[in-house]
Amino acid sequence: MLRVGLTGGIGAGKSTVANRLAEHGAVLVDSDRIAREVVEPGTEGLARLVEEFGPGILAADGSLDRPALAAKAFADDESRRRLNAIVHPLVGARTGELMAAARPDAVIVHDIPLLVENGLATAYHLVVVVDAPVEVRVRRLVSARGMAEDDARARIRAQASTEQRRAVADVWLDNGGAEDVVLAEVDALWADRLVPFEANVRLRRPRPPRSPEIAEYDLTWPAQAERVLARVRAAAGELGVRADHIGSTAVPGLPAKDILDLQLTVSTLDDADTLKELLGDAGFPRLDGDWLDDAQDGGGTWPKRLHVGADPRRAVNLHVRSLETPAWRLALLFRDFLRANAAERDDYRDVKLRLAAAHAADGTVEAYAYEKQEWVNGVFARAEKWAAATGWTP
Numbered sequence: 215m216l217r218v219g220l221t222g223g224i225g226a227g228k229s230t231v232a233n234r235l236a237e238h239g240a241v242l243v244d245s246d247r248i249a250r251e252v253v254e255p256g257t258e259g260l261a262r263l264v265e266e267f268g269p270g271i272l273a274a275d276g277s278l279d280r281p282a283l284a285a286k287a288f289a290d291d292e293s294r295r296r297l298n299a300i301v302h303p304l305v306g307a308r309t310g311e312l313m314a315a316a317r318p319d320a321v322i323v324h325d326i327p328l329l330v331e332n333g334l335a336t337a338y339h340l341v342v343v344v345d346a347p348v349e350v351r352v353r354r355l356v357s358a359r360g361m362a363e364d365d366a367r368a369r370i371r372a373q374a375s376t377e378q379r380r381a382v383a384d385v386w387l388d389n390g391g392a393e394d395v396v397l398a399e400v401d402a403l404w405a406d407r408l409v410p411f412e413a414n415v416r417l418r419r420p421r422p423p424r425s426p427e428i429a430e431y432d433l434t435w436p437a438q439a440e441r442v443l444a445r446v447r448a449a450a451g452e453l454g455v456r457a458d459h460i461g462s463t464a465v466p467g468l469p470a471k472d473i474l475d476l477q478l479t480v481s482t483l484d485d486a487d488t489l490k491e492l493l494g495d496a497g498f499p500r501l502d503g504d505w506l507d508d509a510q511d512g513g514g515t516w517p518k519r520l521h522v523g524a525d526p527r528r529a530v531n532l533h534v535r536s537l538e539t540p541a542w543r544l545a546l547l548f549r550d551f552l553r554a555n556a557a558e559r560d561d562y563r564d565v566k567l568r569l570a571a572a573h574a575a576d577g578t579v580e581a582y583a584y585e586k587q588e589w590v591n592g593v594f595a596r597a598e599k600w601a602a603a604t605g606w607t608p
């Protein structure tokens with residue numbers, strides 16, 4: 215099962231995108247619809263709204279007078295908070311029921327306007343944001359939906375900003391143009407990403423290996439890592455001591471393979487094993503088997519707790535390590551040493567590029583990794599000196 219959170223400001227085109235995904239076979243869970251169901255006549259939700267806002271919010275037939283409540287809710291923040299406090303828990307409970315009832319191989323698309331406002335990004339394997347410029351949205355709402363312009367603008371003011379949505383977006387769909395354009399992107403998203411992602415999560419299959427090509431440093435890597443880390447922290451719960459972005463993509467200015475290395479810190483390796491299934495469910499299946507231990511002289515082996523992202527479009531290696539082990543500490547030290555010492559970073563860059571070119575012919579990742587490790591071992595001594603001199607702590 216894959217959980218996709220689909221959000222965007224009012225009128226951006228969520229329903230348009232959601233309907234297309236449903237045509238492909240996604241299971242839709244629609245928050246606006248659920249929000250109507252939980253306040254239908256005879257429900258506890260409607261009774262509580264009347265208690266809170268008075269009988270003036272009821273129409274002559276006893277149903278909720280939506281425009282009357284909207285006028286209160288979007289005119290003042292306090293009224294909206296009181297409304298949300300009643301409706302959102304009811305919507306949340308019903309949403310949970312619907313999700314739990316979906317088939318194990320479902321791609322669930324949750325159309326949820328207030329994903330960002332309610333801080334829910336980490337509940338999904340992937341967050342998709344649909345966006346269009348405010349003026350375009352207002353025009354569509356007024357002309358196609360017959361909404362009053364003041365109402366449209368008041369709701370936009372009551373919602374998250376474009377920047378806040380950008381921070382949680384794994385996929386950004388620009389719906390400022392013709393519908394065909396965004397629908398073509400949705401078709402590709404379904405086929406190339408959501409379908410294989412779902413199968414990878416269900417079958418605990420890591421994403422297929424990618425070529426070890428080195429890419430220029432990407433300024434969006436830290437933000438991408440932060441989004442994935444937030445999911446990892448949420449999945450690990452209390453067993454996670456901390457989670458960090460490590461490896462080459464964590465060093466500004468360093469070219470790297472486009473794979474985010476993340477380190478989840480746990481107190482004990484038993485905790486790491488307890489997390490195996492939780493991380494698998496969250497989209498990070500564990501690779502099984504024994505691995506060479508870089509930190510052991512003579513090359514011992516141990517069951518390395520390495521999880522790999524299941525998203526076919528975002529390569530992630532998630533190392534689960536216990537607190538204060540040599541490998542745990544070195545990962546953080548190496549990153550911070552390279553961040554603080556531009557000359558060392560540039561030296562590392564040269565080594566990487568030279569080795570990549572040398573091995574491009576035979577194309578084996580193993581040989582590349584081995585030779586790079588030689589250099590890395592050499593740099594550790596200098597990093598330790600730096601740590602001692604600066605009082606560095608992980």
Ligand SMILES: CC(C)(COP(=O)(O)OP(=O)(O)OC[C@H]1O[C@@H](n2cnc3c(N)ncnc32)[C@H](O)[C@@H]1O)[C@@H](O)C(=O)NCCC(=O)NCCS
Pocket residue numbers: 223224225245246249280281283284287294297298301302305326327328369372373
């Ligand atoms: C105020 C109400 C009665 C107005 O009903 P109306 O039929 O005019 O609008 P509808 O429910 O179809 O919502 C349309 C859009 O308004 C925006 N919106 C609705 N509620 C909110 C809110 N509390 N905060 C910000 N935006 C909101 C969303 O973009 C939504 O897609 C209704 O929106 C409501 O009960 N809102 C509270 C529940 C809620 O937060 N729903 C949103 C998703 S859970």
Ligand SMILES: Nc1ncnc2c1ncn2[C@@H]1O[C@H](COP(=O)(O)OP(=O)(O)OP(=O)(O)O)[C@@H](O)[C@H]1O
Pocket residue numbers: 222223224225226227228229230231246327354355358359389390391392393394396
């Ligand atoms: N690319 C587009 N070009 C023109 N009109 C569009 C486009 N995308 C959506 N629309 C129209 O704009 C209106 C809003 O779109 P839609 O209902 O998909 O948005 P929404 O984000 O689901 O809105 P809400 O937040 O109210 O649920 C609809 O009338 C829709 O038909």
